[in-house]
Amino acid sequence: MTTQVEQKIRVLIAKPGLDGHDRGAKVIARAFRDAGMEVIYTGLRQTPEMIASAAIQEDVDAIGLSCLSGAHMYLFPRVMELLRERGADDIVVFGGGTIPDEDIQKLKAAGIAAVFTPGATTGEAIEFVRTNVRKTV
Amino acid sequence: MELTRKILEGDVRAAARLMTMIENGASEARAALKSLYPHTGSGYIIGITGPPGSGKSTLTDELTDELRKRRKTVGIVAVDPTSPFTGGAILADRIRMQRHSLDADVFIRSMATRGHLGGLARATNDIVDVMDAAGKEVILIETVGVGQDEVEVVGTAHTCVVVSVPGLGDEVQAIKAGILEIGDIFVVNKADREGANRTATELEMMLHMAPDTGGWLPKVYKTVATKGKGIVELVDAIFEHKAFLDERDLRKKKGRERSERAFLTLLQETLAARTIERFKRNGSMKELIERIADRELDPYTAVEEVLESIGL
Ligand code: B12
Ligand SMILES: Nc1nc2c(ncn2[C@@H]2O[C@H](COP(=O)(O)OP(=O)(O)O)[C@@H](O)[C@H]2O)c(=O)[nH]1
Ligand SMILES: [Mg+2]
Numbered sequence: 001m002t003t004q005v006e007q008k009i010r011v012l013i014a015k016p017g018l019d020g021h022d023r024g025a026k027v028i029a030r031a032f033r034d035a036g037m038e039v040i041y042t043g044l045r046q047t048p049e050m051i052a053s054a055a056i057q058e059d060v061d062a063i064g065l066s067c068l069s070g071a072h073m074y075l076f077p078r079v080m081e082l083l084r085e086r087g088a089d090d091i092v093v094f095g096g097g098t099i100p101d102e103d104i105q106k107l108k109a110a111g112i113a114a115v116f117t118p119g120a121t122t123g124e125a126i127e128f129v130r131t132n133v134r135k136t137v
Numbered sequence: 138m139e140l141t142r143k144i145l146e147g148d149v150r151a152a153a154r155l156m157t158m159i160e161n162g163a164s165e166a167r168a169a170l171k172s173l174y175p176h177t178g179s180g181y182i183i184g185i186t187g188p189p190g191s192g193k194s195t196l197t198d199e200l201t202d203e204l205r206k207r208r209k210t211v212g213i214v215a216v217d218p219t220s221p222f223t224g225g226a227i228l229a230d231r232i233r234m235q236r237h238s239l240d241a242d243v244f245i246r247s248m249a250t251r252g253h254l255g256g257l258a259r260a261t262n263d264i265v266d267v268m269d270a271a272g273k274e275v276i277l278i279e280t281v282g283v284g285q286d287e288v289e290v291v292g293t294a295h296t297c298v299v300v301s302v303p304g305l306g307d308e309v310q311a312i313k314a315g316i317l318e319i320g321d322i323f324v325v326n327k328a329d330r331e332g333a334n335r336t337a338t339e340l341e342m343m344l345h346m347a348p349d350t351g352g353w354l355p356k357v358y359k360t361v362a363t364k365g366k367g368i369v370e371l372v373d374a375i376f377e378h379k380a381f382l383d384e385r386d387l388r389k390k391k392g393r394e395r396s397e398r399a400f401l402t403l404l405q406e407t408l409a410a411r412t413i414e415r416f417k418r419n420g421s422m423k424e425l426i427e428r429i430a431d432r433e434l435d436p437y438t439a440v441e442e443v444l445e446s447i448g449l
Contacts, residue, residue: 007161008224008251033225038249043232050238054231057238057245059153088150 009037009133012060014051015044016079019069024097024118028064031122037129048075052082055091061133064125065095065112072099077110084111092132096120140165141172144271149244152271156246159267160260170263173270178392180212180269181379184290186256186280186316187300192326193279194233195362196300201237202365203372204275210242212268212276216258219249226250230279244268256280256287262399265293291319292398295391296378298371300324301340303332317347320355321378324371328359353381415447 013029015022022044029039040058042051055063065076076095083089089111096116099107104115114128143151158166183200185193194215201211215230226249237243246264253259257280268276278294280287291297299320323344325337337357344355358374360367382388416422425443428434 008249010157029227033220033227034223036224038219038226038228040228040231040247042235042238043229046235050235053238054235054245056150057153058231058247059150059157086150 009062009129010040010058010060011037011129012040012042012051012055012058012063013066014042014046014054014063015066016046016048016051016075017067017069017071018045019067019071020044021068021097022066024068025064025066028066028096028122028125031126032064032129035126035130048078048082051079052086052088055083056086056088060091062092062094062129064129065093066097067095067099068097070098072097072107073103076107076112080111092129094125094128094132096125138169138172140169144169144173144267145176147271149241152244152267153246155267156248156260156264159263160248160251160258166263170266173267176270177266178269180265180273180276181296182265182269182276182278182294183375184278184280184294184297185300186287186290186297186319187282187324187326188302189282191282191300191302192360192362193282193300194230196298196324196326196360196368196371197230197277197279198234198237199360199362199365199368200277200372200375201234201243203368205237205240205242207372209274210272211237211244212265212271212273213243213245213279214261214264214268214276215245215247215279216256216261216281217247217249218281219251221252224251244271244273250281255289256282257289257293262293262395287316288319292395295382295388296321296375298322298324298375300326301336302327303330303336317343321353322371322374323355323357324367325357325359326362328367329361329364333359351387352385353378412443412447412449416443419446 011032013025015025029041032039040060042054065079067075080093083091092113094114095112099115099117107115113132116125140151140155144155155166155169185197187193197213204211213234217226217228217230219226228247228249231245231247234245248258250258261278265276278290280290297319299316303325323340325333337359340357356374358367358371360371425439429436429439
C-alpha cells in the first residue's frame with residue numbers, strides 16, 4: 001500500500017510438553033514486548049503439532065521454546081521436523097530453560113538456532129532475534 | 138496471481154503471509170486483495186466486545202466449538218493492544234483457543250492494534266476479508282476491550298455481541314455509555330458468580346429504554362464460558378439475528394455500509410499518502426511547518442496552498 005506502515009517482528013513463545021515452569025517464558029515474552037516485538041503467547045501444555053500450527057497461522061518470524069522439564073531433546077527437534085514437513089522451516093526456532101551443555105550441540109545440529117540457559121540475559125535473547133529473523137516479509 | 142490462487146485453495150501459510158503483508162502495509166498486499174475481493178462477501182461476521190477479563194476469548198473458544206458442531210468453518214481475529222511506549226504487544230487470546238489449533242477448519246489470527254483506536258486494528262477489516270476468501274463461513278472478531286469507544290466493530294460485524302460480567306455497577310455504566318447502542322445480543326458471562334441475575338435485569342431495563350433500532354429487540358443471555366454453559370442458546374440467538382437480517386435484506390444493507398466505509402477509508406489514506414509524497418518531492422515540508430509554528434502562516438492557508446500546488 002502507499003502508506004508504508006512499519007514492519008514488526010512477530011515471535012511465538014511456547015511451552016511444549018507437560019512442564020509447568022512458566023516464569024522464564026513470561027519473562028522472555030515481556031522483554032520481547034518491551035523491545036517492540038509482537039509476542040504471541042500460547043500458554044502451557046502445548047504439543048509440537050499445536051506449536052507448529054499456531055506459528056504458521058500467526059506467520060511468526062521466530063518461535064521461542066521454553067522447557068525446564070528435561071524433555072527438550074524430544075520436543076525441540078519435533079517442532080523443527082513439523083515445520084520442515086509443512087515447508088515452514090524458514091521460521092527461526094530457538095529455546096531456553098534448564099538444558100545441559102552437552103545437549104545444546106545436539107539441538108543445534110537438529111536445527112535449533114540458539115539455546116539460552118538460566119542466567120542468560122533477556123538482552124542477549126533480544127539481540128539474537130533481531131539479528132537472526134528473516135528480513136523480508 | 139500465485140498467492141491468491143494458493144489462498145483460494147486453502148493454503149494456510151499463504152493466507153497467513155498475506156495477513157502479515159497487509160499489517161505491514163506492503164505494496165504486494167494491495168494486488169492480492171484486489172484479486173481476492175470477488176471471492177469475499179459470503180462470510181458471516183460476528184463481533185465480540187466487552188471489557189478486558191470479561192471472558193471474550195473463552196467465549197470465542199466456546200462459540201467456535203459450538204459452530205464446529207454445527208459444521209461451520211470458523212475464522213477468528215483476536216485483537217490486543219499495542220503498548221504505546223514500546224510499540225510491542227503480548228497477544229495472549231490464543232491461550233484460551235489452542236484446542237482448535239489443529240482443526241483445519243479453524244483459522245486463528247492474533248493482531249495488535251499498532252496505535253489504531255476504536256477497538257480494532259487498522260488491518261482487521263482486510264484480514265477478515267482474507268479469511269472470508271479462504272472460505273471461512275463464520276468469522277469471529279474479538280475486540281481489544283479497553284474502552285467505551287469500541288464502536289468500530291459495528292461497522293464490520295453483522296452481529297455484535299456485547300459481553301459483561303456480574304457485580305461491578307461501573308461495568309453497566311460503561312455499557313450504558315455508548316456500547317448499549319452497538320449490541321445486537323448481550324451476554325452476562327461468569328454467571329456462576331453472584332449478582333448475575335441482577336446485572337442481567339439491569340441490562341434488560343436499560344435495553345427497554347433504548348431507542349428503537351428497527352424492530353430487533355436485543356436480548357440478554359447468561360453464560361459460564363469456562364463451563365460451556367449457555368453457549369447453545371447464545372449461538373441460537375446469533376443465528377436468530379442472522380435470520381432477522383436476512384428476512385429484511387438488512388445484511389446486504391450492512392454490507393453496503395461496510396463497503397462504503399472501507400472505500401472511504403482507503404480513499405482517504407491513499408489520497409493523504411500520495412499528497413504528502415508528492416508535496417515532499419516538490420516543496421519543503423519542514424520549511425512550511427516552521428512557518429506555521431512561527432505564526433508566519435496559518436495551517437488552513439498552508440493546506441490550501443499545498444493542495445493547489447499539486448493541482449487538487
Ligand atoms: C521456580 C521453580 C519451580 C516452581 C515453578 C513456578 C512457575 N510457575 O514457573 C514450582 C514450585 C511450581 C516448581 C515445580 C516443580 N519443579 Co521446579 N524449579 C523452579 C526453579 C527453582 C526456578 C525456575 C525459575 O522460575 N527460574 C526463573 C526463570 C526466570 O528462569 P528460567 O525459567 O530458567 O528462564 C531463564 C533461562 O532459562 C532462559 N529461558 C527459559 N525459557 C526460555 C525461552 C526462550 C525462548 C528463551 C530465549 C530463553 C528462555 O531465559 C530465562 C531468563 O534468564 C528451578 C531451578 C532452577 N534453578 O532453574 C526448578 C526446577 C526447574 N524444577 C524442577 C522440578 C523437578 C520440579 C518439579 C517436578 C518438582 C516436583 N517433584 O514436584 C515440579 C514440576 C512442576 C511442573 N508442573 O512442571 C527441576 C527440573 C529438573 C530437570 N529439568 O530435570 C529444577 C531444575 C530444580 C532441580 N535442580 O531439580 N518449580
Ligand atoms: N468464573 C468464571 N470465570 C471465567 C468465565 N469465563 C472466563 N472466565 C475467566 O476469566 C478470565 C479472563 O478470560 P478471557 O477469556 O481471557 O477474557 P477476555 O480478556 O475478555 O478475553 C480467565 O481466567 C477465564 O478463565 C466464567 O464464565 N466464569
Ligand atoms: Mg481476550
